[in-house]
Amino acid sequence: MMSLSWITGIVTGLAALHFLQKKLFPYFWVDFKFLLKVMRYGFQIEMYKRTGNVVTVVDRFIQQAQRIPGKSFLIFQGQVHTYSDVDRRSNRVARVFINYSTLKKGDTVALLMNNEPDFLNVWFGLAKIGCLVAFLNYNIRSRSLLHCFHSCGAKLFIVGADMLETMEEILPSLQEDNISVWVMSKETSLQGVNTVLDKLESVTDEPLPSHLRKVNSIRATTLYIFTSGTTGLPKAAVIGQLQAIKGAAGIWAFGGKPDDIVYVTLPLYHSAASLIGIGGVIYLGATCVLRKKFSASQFWNECKKYDVTVIQYIGELCRYLCRQPEREGDKDHKVRMAVGNGVRGDVWKEFLARFGEIKMCELYGATEGNICFMNHTGKIGSVGRTNVFYKLVFPFELIKYDIQRDEPIKNQHGWCERVRKGETGLLISKVNSNNPFFGYAGNKKDTTKKLLCDVFKKGDLYFNTGDLMVQDSDNYLYFRDRIGDTFRWKGENVATTEVSDIIGILEFIQEANVYGVTIPEHEGKVGMASIILKPNKVLDLSSLYNQVITYLPGYAQPRFLRLQERMEVTGTFKQQKFRLVKEGFDPIEVKDPLFFLDDSKKSYVPLTKDIFDKIISGLLKM
Template identity: 80%
Template sequence: MDLYWITGLVSGLAALYFLQKKFFPYFWVDLNYLLKVIRYGLLIEKYKRTGHVVTVIDRFVQQAQRVPDKAFLIFHGDTYTYRDVDRRSNQVANCFIKHSSLKKGDTVAMLMNNEPDFVNVWFGLAKLGCMVAFLNYNIRSRSLLHCFHSCGAKILIVGEDLLESLEEILPSLQEDNISVWVMARETSLPGVTTVLDKLDSVTHEPVPAHLRFVNSTNAATLFIFTSGTTGLPKAAVISQLQALRGAAGIWAFGGTPDDIVYVTLPLYHSAASLIGIGGCVYLGATCVLRKKFSASQFWIDCKKYNVTLFQYIGELCRYLCKQPVREGEKDHKVRMAVGNGVRSDVWKEFIARFGNIKMCELYGATEGNICFMNHTGKIGSVGRSNFFYKLAFPFELIKYDIQKDEPIKNKHGWCERVKKGETGLLISKVNHANPFFGYAGNKKHTTKKLLCDVFRKGDVYFNTGDLMMQDHDNFLYFRDRIGDTFRWKGENVATTEVSDIIGMLDFIQEANVYGVSVPGHEGKVGMASIILKPGQSLDLKSIYEHCIAYLPGYAFPRFLRLQENMEITGTFKQQKFRLVEQGFDPSVISDPLYFLDDSIKSYVPMTKDIYEKITSGQLKL
């Protein structure tokens, strides 16, 4: 009898195993991920109920006490322990207590490259209870000044290697009585205060803990700038809730305290700061920080520092795949990579060439209230949803008219969901659990990102601006961006901002900027359709020099199209749809076309030969 019972039990278990593998292949990985989401959600709920939030900075202080001698930052060969960074950031805090009028709640802007002092200054200011704005060091002049003012900062701290950018805006800042500090021991700039000499004269003892005390997860902690449809960069308000969620990302993917995380992305981005640095703090792990990404140095660093995990954007992986093949490319300890935007073909090529590295693709806008994490490793997907996940983070994919640039509504005036397998606009419900904190400085920017009365009266959704598809297995795939923003070189490019800057030239009447696809490249490449003022001639050299002076390199229009009339929509918006479709092929476009030739530092006429070299990959952009 016992034998029959045991045989039946084994057979039943085998049948269940077979059914699970066939019909629920992701059951266990889904369950493991879901339990992590629930566990972290309960922790956040505890913070809300008790009114005592253990912030990322609090967690860092705890780690500095727990593992003081463990390496926290490794920067170009130099190692800084958790104790080192804790003490240095204390000195930063004490310096500003002694030499400035900063107080809890004030905002300070940082314009710094990747370096240990970026983290020291950030953490030091956070210990004072200040909000910190991360400025993009690629932007210049008018855009940089706009970013500074939009976040309401009282002080600007600038890295010593970025003084050239500072000099352009210094007179305007001083006119507004803004206090400017530079990370140097001395400077010749009038009215600018130095920092490093003052750090030597202050204690590294902690400042009072009550200064950094936070009683709400909705409290703002950072401003991170993001490009959008309004043109100039917008200051996204980053709450403690968003910072805490970002810090848990690497852990949720399976990161451990023993991981050594390689960060080459700019720290002014939420990926590197919130997920990279924040993730190391949450785990008590080590971060290998590099000033800038280098494809040729990447695997050398990984081997040298025993890197086990790195952060990526799609372009980074593509650059690595384009490097010449070297012997021993799989001879490293990297087991996992966390990031977003890698194409399926690059993904496959990357793991085939460099080893079975777990690619942890994720999706999330800096200012958004929704994120997806591909915890299964499904190639090409940005994440997977299920019934329970959607309860916690309600979202929908709705029908969208790309040509009209608006959601499609039915005869009753409501938006309609797309079917599985169809592409739709991703929107995320705004509620108490998933608030949208918007942008600083302009309520209109915040309002424009919200869709109201979507499916019923009174509902509110965050408009991600991204077109996505959900398949029948509930995997989600990114398809494209809508509106006036496209992505190039891992950066968002606001077409309105580029149009406005090109339009500053006295011989240009109007400029229409958009992104076009180029074979073999991630994202879209900038192209500008321009109209000349009556009686004016085209000065290609001036356009190039103007772009150099006012735009970051990734925002340069690589192609120009000279038109006689600008196409507009019924609501007087510039029409981009047909222009995007036509691209930059001289065989189908009768208008004069030009290409930015870096070798001669000017635009040159687009020829069939140049076009074929670009599309075949012989000419790199």
């Protein structure tokens, strides 16, 4: 009897503990399981740090090419490229630059290419000879493009065959600086420009000596990926081996498998596609279906055609897919997992209802940042979840922030204050040896501006993400907005000062104040510019249209204009944006003249109530 009573007591106690765990700590086991997985990978990274034997993403690719040479690595426009194919062709690319250029280990090469297999062949080939690669955004033009090239200290410029027109705009400046320019074609009529493809057959595809790509520090720079950060022209975010290795484990951490087929439609110059997408495929030894550009109408057709199991997304992509006409068999596909960021809660729900029970793996992280969140439980609308264990590894805080003054709120002692759960605060992440901030290449000023010093005590240092977030009672985090002089549209960061500078070149513009405004059913904010004319000058809408179309990528072109007589400024003489953002572009509410960018008329036109209503209702596409 005593024995039976003892067993009954244990069972009752365990049942009670299970009940309490479910009631008080409902996410304990799912968090614990995910934590073990992360710790396992963290231990591997720690060994890289201690031993100096760093296995880079390209090292991992070479290992996979030796292990599974005949497996499909890349499928592009119906053509299959095996791991061995890409390994051998990237060897040839590497040898072309060894034999025909002056490149040496440690040099930086700028790459301007669309999504295509040779993007990877060039990237891997250059890495195999120890060169750093800067991924240039193919949407930027002229002055911004030239700035990007010089800011990363590149000594050589490689351009895709279909990007020649963009490159020609800056070619004279490059040649004045004795920059070696190469194009991925067999021939070119451009004087002084070298070709790559005609030289590939003259070199061997034998492996390169491993010492050329050898990396002794996990902090060593491997890439430059451009981000608009918070102000000014695009900045070259320094991507260390640590960031690349962490990014490559993202799909695996969410449950990716070697037999997965990953569909990548995002641009490879973005860290999402290159580090998480391609890096993730390499880490798993999986297969990537690469598309030149995203197409909402062809998306699911290709997923079905290639038996895709994992897709990458940004919020806009999911919304575009949901806006496509409904078809019979919308759920008839093999996609089981979607990895990405920036999808709104309502779009998230609609996406699942429309396309089936896909595991949505939302994550958060800035290209240059030192913190990330991963929503491993699938909580709709959340960018991730934190707990005591997570904060030990990635210490962060949400602090009080004055949106109108555009600065953190400090108490009477001069220290920042944490917000309570449920309150919106600025996300800051502690900078330390485990979570370094590498900053921007050749830009000490902007690197320093991203750091907050003496936040809670003398000597502490935090990375300012520039993002406002809220943490709920279950420790889920939700993105709310961006601060300062950047907004996000079409999945891209738009630096308001860069747009202002482009508009300000026009001889009739005295000042331009650029900001983002919200539109129903759209992620992010669309560009709007408040402008002041010079004395005795008139507004030339056609010239203004031509200026922004010529010198700004589509996502950065202000769709709305507001003509004001004077510019409001803050007490520190910064342009005041808060009221302008709040008032938006409703011609009934705003008394100043408003204009809308009309591509059909190749000009800005007066923003009428009819145009406004069509935009708000979704009849006029943005």
